[in-house]
Amino acid sequence: xxxxxxxxxxxxxxxxxxxxxxxxxxxxxxxxxxxxxxxxxxxxxxxxxxxxxxxxxxxxxxxxxxxxxxxxxxxxxxxxxxxxxxxxxxxxxxxxxxxxxxxxxxxxxxxxxxxxxxxxxxxxxxxxxxxxxxxxxxxxxxxxxxxxxxxxxxxxxxxxxxxxxxxxxxxxxxxxxxxxxxxxxxxxxxxxxxxxxxxxxxxxxxxxxxxxxxxxxxxxxxxxxxxxx
Numbered sequence: 001x002x003x004x005x006x007x008x009x010x011x012x013x014x015x016x017x018x019x020x021x022x023x024x025x026x027x028x029x030x031x032x033x034x035x036x037x038x039x040x041x042x043x044x045x046x047x048x049x050x051x052x053x054x055x056x057x058x059x060x061x062x063x064x065x066x067x068x069x070x071x072x073x074x075x076x077x078x079x080x081x082x083x084x085x086x087x088x089x090x091x092x093x094x095x096x097x098x099x100x101x102x103x104x105x106x107x108x109x110x111x112x113x114x115x116x117x118x119x120x121x122x123x124x125x126x127x128x129x130x131x132x133x134x135x136x137x138x139x140x141x142x143x144x145x146x147x148x149x150x151x152x153x154x155x156x157x158x159x160x161x162x163x164x165x166x167x168x169x170x171x172x173x174x175x176x177x178x179x180x181x182x183x184x185x186x187x188x189x190x191x192x193x194x195x196x197x198x199x200x201x202x203x204x205x206x207x208x209x210x211x212x213x214x215x216x217x218x219x220x221x222x223x224x225x226x227x228x229x
Contacts, residue, residue, distance in 0.1 A: 001167065001175045005037050009163050012156055013123065021045040022085075022121040024114065027062040027070065027184040029176050030127035034164055036074045036181050038125075046083040047071075048117060048124075052091040052106045055188060062184045063088075073182045087113050103194060118159045128153050128162045130219045131169040135199050137218060152222040168215045 009016050023038060025031040025047045038045045049066040053059050067084050095105045114124050133152045140149025155165050164172065176183060192198050207214045 001171060002037060002040060005163065005167070006041050008166060009041075012161055012163070016041070016043055019044065019122040020120070022114070022117055022124045023047050024110070024124065024126045025049050025066050025070065026127075026186070027065045028127075028186055029181075029183040030129055030164060030169070030172055032070060032074075032181050032183040033172050033176050034125065034127045035070060036179065037163075039074055044080065045125075046085060046121075048085045048087075048114065050106075050110050050113065051086065051088045052109070053088065054091055054102065054106065055186070058187065062186075065182075065184050069182070085117065103196075114160075121159065123161050124159050126160060126162050127164050129164045129167050129169055129172055130215045131200070131204070133165060133222060134204065134215050134218045135196050137222065138199050138203060139195060150222070150225050152219075154226075166219060 006016070013019055021038060021043060023031065023035055023045050025035055026049065035045075035047065047066060047070070049063060051059050051063040063086060067086060071082060071084070089106070089109050091102065091106055091109065094109065095102050098105050100108075118124060137150065137152050140152075143149070153162060153165060155162050175181075188194075188197075192201060204214070211217055
């Protein structure tokens with residue numbers, strides 16, 4: 001995965017070694033693996049973490065992990081030490097009069113802050129992966145977004161890039177296990193409270209019975225569709 005990751009990054013960015021990256025890091029397995037991959041390739045990066053205070057003390061534990069433990073745990077030593085930027089939000093208060101779901105409010109807050117930070121970086125990286133892309137496609141089709149919904153998650157829309165987009169969640173988890181990369185587990189991912197989780201837990205397993213490689217098949221179809229349209 002390490003070599004494939006860098007090859008994919010090079011397909012998006014002409015010379016990753018000269019770029020300044022800001023990594024959006026939650027503390028979960030995806031963003032923790034992304035952090036380790038940027039480090040092993042000796043790239044210039046900092047971390048940005050959002051604490052939405054949606055999960056009580058667990059949210060604070062995630063923040064503490066990113067602030068104090070993540071870089072230490074992947075043995076970053078020598079050379080430049082990445083900065084860790086943290087922003088705390090009163091998400092419930094913002095949500096009260098928003099008319100939007102709590103997920104959309106958190107998303108908007110996150111991206112608004114990232115755009116404020118953007119002038120100091122060439123690229124902002126999120127840890128979306130191929131499973132996220134499949135879930136997004138299914139959500140789009142279910143909600144009726146038209147042909148644009150078939151585009152899935154864009155691999156880049158300046159200044160944002162998604163260097164894990166063509167890796168499955170299983171591949172990322174395997175890489176974390178093999179390289180002993182610690183991460184935080186978000187227990188809300190196991191709940192069916194959110195639409196995306198319902199798709200993850202109930203729809204995708206059925207699709208995998210029909211095609212065990214459905215995550216990569218759909219990812220490839222999205223690429224082909226984007227080239228045509």
